[in-house]
Amino acid sequence: MLKNSLAGDKQVVSSLVLKYGKKNSIAIGDSENDIGMLQQVESPICLNPTKNLLQYALDKNWKVINDTNALSELNTLLKSIK
Numbered sequence: 001m002l003k004n005s006l007a008g009d010k011q012v013v014s015s016l017v018l019k020y021g022k023k024n025s026i027a028i029g030d031s032e033n034d035i036g037m038l039q040q041v042e043s044p045i046c047l048n049p050t051k052n053l054l055q056y057a058l059d060k061n062w063k064v065i066n067d068t069n070a071l072s073e074l075n076t077l078l079k080s081i082k
Contacts, residue, residue: 022040
């Protein structure tokens with residue numbers, strides 16, 4: 001079980017993107033404190049986002065998913081990056 005979130009530490013996400021590249025990178029967030037992390041990846045995904053994150057995601061044309069469609073949407077995304 002993941003004890004710490006990477007969202008609050010932009011340097012960790014930046015380091016991973018720098019090391020492995022942005023191509024095919026994915027991050028999933030649910031609130032506005034995840035915006036910094038989501039901005040750094042190729043495929044930002046908002047899962048059951050808060051109102052503020054939802055508005056930001058819609059403005060940026062980010063993928064927004066919910067409990068009902070999460071599995072199918074993530075499967076589609078993963079198939080497209082193979």
